[in-house]
Amino acid sequence: MTDSNSKMPAGMAPGLIALGLATAYLVALLGAEKQAVIISLLVLGIGAVVGAAWLGLFDRVSRSFADHEDALGGSAIVAALALAAYFHEDHFVLLLVVTVLLTSVATLGLNVQFGYAGVLNFAGASFFGVGAYTSAVLNAYTSVPHLIVLPIGGVIAALIGSMLLLPVLRTRGHYAAVVTIAFALLFKTFLEVNDVLGGPQGMQVKGMNILGWSFNDNIEAGGITISFYMGYFLLSLALLIAAFVLVRRLERSWIGLNLDALRLDETAASCFGLDITRWKITAFLIGNFLIGIAGALFGMVGGFVGPNNYTFADSLILVSILLLGGIGNPWGLVVATFIVVVVPEKLQTIQEYRFLLYALMVIGVLLFRPEGLLPRPVRRYFPRWRP
């Protein structure tokens, strides 16, 4: 954690400029078609980031974000809406952005577990899959309103996750991680042999339908056609905002302090009255709930779930996003999710080498910036509050 505790509040300008540049860059990158253009844009992006880091501009941006989080968060929402409006016809780009938003929600959940409580979860994608399967089953066999299906997906992911609690709580560190890896492998096998859930072929998922408005139809408004992904985009954005605010408040509360205390020193924490088990369970369930909700909505977006969509490899990607973005920093996670999801999609030439790219990124970050792209600052319970 770095010290961002200067007496004077930082200005808002660095944050706004960074946000504007990032949005413009994203529009250019997402809109680019030719591989040559995409590669030059990526090289430009990496150069700009390294240069900015070298000049110390990053610190100014992160201080600006720390002191004006609400205003800059609002601007980020506006930027996201503007981006979506620009690509309103483009199915592919909107789907990509929806994927980023929902993956961010899932990594926020993982962040509560690993980043705060220190409980490693290498089955993140499995719980994401639990959410997706929940919406597949509920939408096919019941008439539960689809908006209600989302929290149910979260609850089911938390419930199934609680099967892991006993072994996870009885083991520590790496051993607990191995338990979750075992779960990820078992989960895939379970799905493959389970005919009710479609076996290896998976299941269709009916799309979101709110009060008769089907999300899977394009919207025609005054002569312009808006991609049917726009509804999913708005819903995913709302979900990300809610998850972000929740995780932020959690961090900036006594509970966030409890989780940090037990991650850093269990013995000392229990000598000061902390119930280690209670708080590990709390963090694990909250995390899984977020992952499950994101999965439930993503199932509807994709229209299909299968055992091969949510494998151990995908769980590793979620963990690598955490390492890349900066463990414990929600802003860093969103940025890292963009990088990890968008770059391989746009860069078709390296599709097969995706995992190689992730591995190189993670190794690079661990070597040169061990706390991630945007390290977590020291906790301020109320950022604008001054004694």
Add this chain to the structure above:
Amino acid sequence: MNPLLQARGLMRRFGGVVALDGLDLDVAANEILGLIGPNGSGKTTFFNVVTGIYGADAGTVTFGGADITRAPSRAVYKAGIARTFQRSRLSLPLSIFDNIMIGNHQHLNQGLWFNLMRRKAFKREFEENYAAARALVEVFEPAMADRLFEPVAGLPMIDRRRIEICRALISAPKLLLLDEPSAGMTHEETAELMDDILLVRERNKNLTIIIVEHEMGVIERITDRCVVLNFGRKIADGPYREVAADPQVQEAYLGVA
């Protein structure tokens, strides 16, 4: 008067090593007790058994009349016993304020709804606790009181010790266990720290202290009574001057053949 803390026949073995060998110990309310003895004589083990980090193999510990022998660490803390550690165990990436607040766990509202949704009420509780932490830190080091939101990682040893003691004192415990507070500090720094602890005790007359220390100057100056351990047993008990003159104690320390 009944003792505040009472140990009877306390046993603790680690494999073949007997760390506590039927230890009997009484601590009266409001006294400052020095716990001394050569390395490996069982002082820190005693603290760890009292605070529930290690279980006792036999014997009992009562605190204020209640049996706490098998109580888990968090129950011992709730009963009113707070401690520091021989090797500083602060959470280095966290701020000074965070570290002190870890010690105030039982007075902080831990409700999920309160913490996440009732942010106004939370802010009031935060401000009250900030004021309390600041007032406590000011006793030890006024300069540090303005820097409560800086990480502990960059601070020198004496400041870390001060924070550890603030963390133990913030919840206003009845009994404070100090495990070698002078470790890693100079004579002057130790003296200063002890004065500050005595100042806190001036304000809170109900504070009882057990201090483990190798620095005999400290023991002589601040303790009312000393208990000397050797091989997990009590070999002397009395005011510092008396136990220091005890031939058995001298033998234990100097290893007279």
